Amino acid sequence: MEKYKTRTIEKSLNELIGNCPVIMITGPRQVGKTTLLNHLVATSDKKINYVSLDNLIVRSQAIEDPELFLRTYEIPLIIDEFQYAPDLLSYIKIKVDNARKNEMFGDGKEVGTLYYLTGSQVFQTMQNVSESLTGRIGILDLYGFSEREIENKEEPVFLPAIDIIKNKERTETKSTSEIFEKIINGSYPEVNNENGRNREQFYETYIRTYIERDIRQLINIKDETKFLKFLSSVAARTAQEYNAVDIANDVEVDSKTVDEWMSILKNTNLIFMLQSYSNNNIQKAIKRPKIYFMDTGLACYLTGYMSSETLEKSAYNGAIFETYIISEIVKSYTNNGLDPRTRLYYYRDTNQKEIDLLVFYDNKVYPVEIKKSANPGKTAIKNFDIVNKFGTEVGNGIILCMMENIIAIDDNNYYVPIEYV
Numbered sequence: 140m141e142k143y144k145t146r147t148i149e150k151s152l153n154e155l156i157g158n159c160p161v162i163m164i165t166g167p168r169q170v171g172k173t174t175l176l177n178h179l180v181a182t183s184d185k186k187i188n189y190v191s192l193d194n195l196i197v198r199s200q201a202i203e204d205p206e207l208f209l210r211t212y213e214i215p216l217i218i219d220e221f222q223y224a225p226d227l228l229s230y231i232k233i234k235v236d237n238a239r240k241n242e243m244f245g246d247g248k249e250v251g252t253l254y255y256l257t258g259s260q261v262f263q264t265m266q267n268v269s270e271s272l273t274g275r276i277g278i279l280d281l282y283g284f285s286e287r288e289i290e291n292k293e294e295p296v297f298l299p300a301i302d303i304i305k306n307k308e309r310t311e312t313k314s315t316s317e318i319f320e321k322i323i324n325g326s327y328p329e330v331n332n333e334n335g336r337n338r339e340q341f342y343e344t345y346i347r348t349y350i351e352r353d354i355r356q357l358i359n360i361k362d363e364t365k366f367l368k369f370l371s372s373v374a375a376r377t378a379q380e381y382n383a384v385d386i387a388n389d390v391e392v393d394s395k396t397v398d399e400w401m402s403i404l405k406n407t408n409l410i411f412m413l414q415s416y417s418n419n420n421i422q423k424a425i426k427r428p429k430i431y432f433m434d435t436g437l438a439c440y441l442t443g444y445m446s447s448e449t450l451e452k453s454a455y456n457g458a459i460f461e462t463y464i465i466s467e468i469v470k471s472y473t474n475n476g477l478d479p480r481t482r483l484y485y486y487r488d489t490n491q492k493e494i495d496l497l498v499f500y501d502n503k504v505y506p507v508e509i510k511k512s513a514n515p516g517k518t519a520i521k522n523f524d525i526v527n528k529f530g531t532e533v534g535n536g537i538i539l540c541m542m543e544n545i546i547a548i549d550d551n552n553y554y555v556p557i558e559y560v
Contacts, residue, residue: 143178144328146171147294148281151476152179156252159277160235163256166281167408167433168349171328172257175281176217179255187255188212191219198223205230214253222258228272235275259353259407280408280473282433282466283326286310286560288474297471297560299498299505299537301553305545309558315511315541318557319447319456322463325436342440346370353407358399365390369400373410373430374441378458378465380427380487381412409433411469416484416497420530423488431465438462460511461495464539467560468496492522505534513541520552 152175155162164172173191180187190212192198201208201224209230221227231254238250287294290310298304313321327345329336350363360366372389376382381401383394390397404410411431417424432438438459444450450459472479482500487493496507506523508515515538523536536552539560546554 142333143174144284144288144332145291146175146281147285147288147474148175148279148476149178151279151474154476155277155279157249159252159275160238160250161231161254161256161272161276162252163258163276163278164281165258165278165408167283168259168353169327169329169345170281170283172259172281173219174328176219176255176257180217185215187215187217189217189219192223193220201227209234215251215255216253217255217257219257220259221256232272232275235272279476282408282470282473284328284331285326285467285470285474286321287471289331294471294474296475296477296500297468297498298500299507299534299555300500300503301535301537301545301555304537304553304555304559307559309556310560312543312556312558316447316451318460318463318541319451322435322459323439323444323447323450325434325439326466327434327436330436338436339440339445342437345437346441349407349409354403357403365392366400369397370404371441371443373401373404374432374438375455376430377410377432377438378461379430380425381430382427409437411466411479413465413483413485413496414480416486416529418529420528421488423490425487425489429485431462431469433466433469435459435463435466457511461509464509464557464560465496471560486522486525488525492525494522494525497526499531503532503534504529506536508536508538510538510540513543515540515554517548520548523552 152162164175166172180189190197192201205224205227208227218227235250235253238253242248242250285294287310292308292310295307324330324338327341330338330341346367350366354360354366369386369390372386376386383397387394387397405412409432411433412428413431414428415424415426417426439450442455444453444455450456468483469479472482482498484497484499485493485495486497494506495509498505498507504526506526508519510519519538520536526533537555539555539557542554542556544556548554
């Protein structure tokens with residue numbers, strides 16, 4: 140039996156337990172949400188009950204009579220795949236409010252955490268959550284393993300500040316071929332455990348399950364072939380700006396349909412949309428977001444790459460390498476309970492000047508370039524001076540690359556090995 144692998148997000152989860160009456164963990168299918176909470180059940184000093192709405196009989200009860208459903212199970216209670224019965228949220232709110240009222244005016248018993256919810260679809264539930272459980276819920280996003288989790292290393296938030304980077308434990312140094320093997324394998328636990336499944340079989344099953352259990356619940360797909368073509372078209376555009384018309388022409392649907400389907404990919408956490416940065420000081424900034432698949436193995440499968448050797452030699456290698464780095468950085472934020480959407484951006488303007496990543500932290504902006512090279516050259520920082528126009532304090536710049544060691548480019552910019560992400 141596979142041994143449980145510690146997840147960075149456990150610290151954030153433990154900080155919420157007892158302080159939030161409801162805790163929700165969202166994320167794509169098969170990233171370990173249920174395993175994480177089963178580990179919590181096994182290690183908690185108090186009994187935590189568990190029920191899954193994957194069970195059709197249980198799901199039917201939760202949908203038809205939510206009040207009776209909640210009475211049936213003692214708290215604290217884990218409700219797995221709760222998106223199948225979103226009306227439960229209104230009844231959970233009543234339970235929480237009654238418990239709070241009793242704490243304040245009754246026997247004084249502390250509310251603590253009453254419900255743990257997991258869901259692979261944010262699309263249907265977030266509006267209900269915001270309306271029903273504001274001030275009562277803590278929300279965490281979980282993705283597949285980060286490289287630091289795989290290596291059992293501490294995973295702090297990624298910050299480009301050079302003093303922080305120099306004091307950070309680096310991951311194991313890998314050759315380019317080893318990096319591309321990791322990229323094509325992806326981050327899902329089932330592919331990365333000691334007895335990992337064949338990746339092609341895993342991703343084939345994953346796509347089928349995703350369409351049958353998530354997509355069909357959200358929209359009425361008349362032509363699955365077109366939706367699969369859409370998935371492949373988006374995967375081919377990872378690390379590129381989102382252009383609905385281009386994808387629509389590729390898939391032979393209208394751009395409104397593409398926008399709708401992209402919203403579903405985003406809200407089922409398969410992709411991350413990196414927003415462009417602009418403010419009143421910048422007149423020519425382009426405002427389209429960039430698309431990043433959160434699992435590189437899935438993106439490679441959808442684009443037809445079966446071997447890391449072919450992938451490394453392909454025209455796709457730069458985009459998928461950048462996707463790998465961005466997804467690792469995003470995970471460092473979500474695993475620490477922080478929202479990357481308020482801290483990570485990219486920059487591009489009508490003069491074709493671009494910066495791969497802008498990290499905003501502690502009222503400073505740090506420019507970052509990502510290069511699949513052991514010697515990217517000083518021209519990689521040629522656009523960093525743009526950040527001086529932003530009207531905020533500027534930190535040092537870095538080029539994340541395949542160099543072996545941290546090397547200064549000038550007084551304020553550095554080459555940094557990707558092992559420091």
